[in-house]
Amino acid sequence: MKILRMLGRSIRDAFKSVFRNFSLSLASISCITITLIIVAISIIASYNVSNFTEEIEKDLTIVVFVENDATEEQIETIKERLKDISNINQKEIKYESKKQIKEEMQKESDIFNAVMADWDEKDNPLKDTFQIKVNKAEEISKTAKQIEKIEKVSLVRYGEGMVDKLIAAFESIKKVTYGAVLALILVTIFLIINTIKLTIYSRKREISIMRLVGASNFTIKTPFIVEGMFLGLLGSIIPILIVIFGYPALYDKMNGYVFTPLVNLIHPNPFIYTVSLMIAIIGIIVGMIGSSSAVRKYLKV
Amino acid sequence: MDIIRLKNVKKQYKNGTTAIYDLNLNIEKGSFVFIIGGSGSGKSTLMKMLYREEKPTKGQIVVGGLNVAKLRNSKVYKLRRKLGIVFQDYRLLPKQTVYENVAFAMEVIGATKQETRIRVLKALEIVGLKNKVHSYPDQLSGGEQQRVAIARAIVNNPKMLLCDEPTGNLDPEKSIEIMKIIEKINKDWGTTVLVVTHDKEIVNRMKKQVITLKEGRLVNNKVKGTYDNENT
Numbered sequence: 001m002k003i004l005r006m007l008g009r010s011i012r013d014a015f016k017s018v019f020r021n022f023s024l025s026l027a028s029i030s031c032i033t034i035t036l037i038i039v040a041i042s043i044i045a046s047y048n049v050s051n052f053t054e055e056i057e058k059d060l061t062i063v064v065f066v067e068n069d070a071t072e073e074q075i076e077t078i079k080e081r082l083k084d085i086s087n088i089n090q091k092e093i094k095y096e097s098k099k100q101i102k103e104e105m106q107k108e109s110d111i112f113n114a115v116m117a118d119w120d121e122k123d124n125p126l127k128d129t130f131q132i133k134v135n136k137a138e139e140i141s142k143t144a145k146q147i148e149k150i151e152k153v154s155l156v157r158y159g160e161g162m163v164d165k166l167i168a169a170f171e172s173i174k175k176v177t178y179g180a181v182l183a184l185i186l187v188t189i190f191l192i193i194n195t196i197k198l199t200i201y202s203r204k205r206e207i208s209i210m211r212l213v214g215a216s217n218f219t220i221k222t223p224f225i226v227e228g229m230f231l232g233l234l235g236s237i238i239p240i241l242i243v244i245f246g247y248p249a250l251y252d253k254m255n256g257y258v259f260t261p262l263v264n265l266i267h268p269n270p271f272i273y274t275v276s277l278m279i280a281i282i283g284i285i286v287g288m289i290g291s292s293s294a295v296r297k298y299l300k301v
Numbered sequence: 302m303d304i305i306r307l308k309n310v311k312k313q314y315k316n317g318t319t320a321i322y323d324l325n326l327n328i329e330k331g332s333f334v335f336i337i338g339g340s341g342s343g344k345s346t347l348m349k350m351l352y353r354e355e356k357p358t359k360g361q362i363v364v365g366g367l368n369v370a371k372l373r374n375s376k377v378y379k380l381r382r383k384l385g386i387v388f389q390d391y392r393l394l395p396k397q398t399v400y401e402n403v404a405f406a407m408e409v410i411g412a413t414k415q416e417t418r419i420r421v422l423k424a425l426e427i428v429g430l431k432n433k434v435h436s437y438p439d440q441l442s443g444g445e446q447q448r449v450a451i452a453r454a455i456v457n458n459p460k461m462l463l464c465d466e467p468t469g470n471l472d473p474e475k476s477i478e479i480m481k482i483i484e485k486i487n488k489d490w491g492t493t494v495l496v497v498t499h500d501k502e503i504v505n506r507m508k509k510q511v512i513t514l515k516e517g518r519l520v521n522n523k524v525k526g527t528y529d530n531e532n533t
């Protein structure tokens with residue numbers, strides 16, 4: 001009960017303080033706002049990039065062509081050897097014999113059907129194939145090389161080059177984004193420390209009287225920490241509005257994809273709410289970190 | 302029973318000034334004590350050590366059962382809740398009303414609103430300011446401001462009242478008013494009172510215990526003392 005009452009007091013004090021030092025609070029709220037906008041964009045971008053990468057990874061197929069003269073046992077051996085490679089998804093090793101492929105192709109088009117109709121087992125120039133999926137897309141070229149070494153494997157194909165480059169680009173975008181977000185958060189913390197420092201100075205008299213009349217350290221410190229959290233929360237309002245209204249607008253404008261329908265954007269619902277929640281939490285946590293370090297530094301109790 | 306005990310207390314400030322040399326002093330519960338002495342004799346230093354604004358360099362200080370010299374910073378509030386402290390410069394919050402200034406002392410220790418209200422009004426009644434609850438400090442005279450400060454000091458019913466030159470800024474008439482209030486608190490509630498003062502007139506009139514400091518040493522401790530000119 002007592003704790004609740006004291007907390008109520010802290011919140012009231014924090015409110016008052018934000019309005020009492022309005023210009024100062026406004027300055028730091030604006031800084032938090034700008035940072036959080038950029039953080040929000042970064043989060044949205046990095047989630048989407050992760051999403052693209054995942055999608056691409058999911059679709060990424062290696063096709064392994066088996067030499068024409070391979071016996072059935074040899075094909076079985078190839079299958080076993082493929083299973084031994086750790087980057088290969090065990091569940092998705094799909095074998096298609098040349099006969100199956102031929103039948104499929106015949107079904108697909110009448111021309112093929114006409115041409116292929118009188119191929120018998122021996123004349124069939126097609127190759128038996130394995131279609132496999134990998135766990136880690138970034139190691140796909142390594143895996144492909146491993147497969148090539150297997151006996152009776154004639155050819156290994158995947159979207160070389162394009163895929164590798166795309167994945168590498170996404171990876172570096174991710175890293176740059178993380179770096180930028182981290183730097184911005186540090187700047188924000190620094191600004192909050194300064195805001196709270198000034199609040200502490202402007203309330204020096206009050207603090208000294210609080211100490212005199214027997215307020216505990218907890219009571220003295222909490223309002224400042226709450227104030228920092230409050231600043232963080234206020235700073236997250238505009239970024240959240242931008243996310244909630246901006247992202248769906250962007251999504252609609254781009255018809256849900258970037259450049260090609262292969263690269264889908266994440267659907268706004270519930271994505272924007274998740275991001276908003278993250279922004280609010282980041283704002284509050286950053287505010288709390290800033291204010292607690294200001295309290296530790298400038299409030300000698 | 303002694304509510305305050307000092308044993309071989311020495312205080313040397315960081316800059317090398319020694320303000321108190323080897324002080325031994327016991328103060329009985331419920332007493333009313335004047336502390337006098339010339340400027341720089343260590344009166345304020347003694348008070349500051351009692352409310353743990355300063356730590357002694359050497360020696361032992363026990364106030365209301367708390368070992369003050371060893372008290373950790375984070376526990377100082379426990380001592381302060383046993384004390385009411387009054388200064389020459391009142392130390393009120395200028396943007397808060399009389400009521401809020403006094404209630405402040407109750408709120409920060411977590412009292413309920415009702416409890417606060419009852420106690421604040423009671424304290425303001427004792428100091429005779431019940432009709433000024435909504436005034437701001439700058440709308441009050443010096444004597445009235447000091448009465449607000451006293452109300453704030455006594456609002457949570459402390460065991461001791463420490464006053465460092467409470468009438469230092471007031472004219473003789475107002476000073477007597479203030480001292481009467483403090484005396485009444487001592488009499489009615491049994492609160493132990495320590496008053497640092499330069500006011501010869503008051504000390505001689507009230508005939509209380511008088512402790513005299515001179516250059517950081519205790520030179521006199523009389524039960525019904527007076528302000529001798531040689532002590533200043």
Ligand SMILES: Nc1ncnc2c1ncn2[C@@H]1O[C@H](COP(=O)(O)OP(=O)(O)OP(=O)(O)O)[C@@H](O)[C@H]1O
Pocket residue numbers: 314315316318319320338339340341342343344345346347
């Ligand atoms: N914070 C401090 N740092 C260094 N020296 C101090 C400090 N406070 C007081 N002193 C010194 O300690 C001595 C005692 O000071 P104190 O304030 O206790 O005297 P006092 O008796 O209260 O004097 P006054 O009647 O003028 O208020 C003085 O020499 C003073 O200069």
Ligand SMILES: [Mg+2]
Pocket residue numbers: 344345346465
């Ligand atoms: Mg003094």
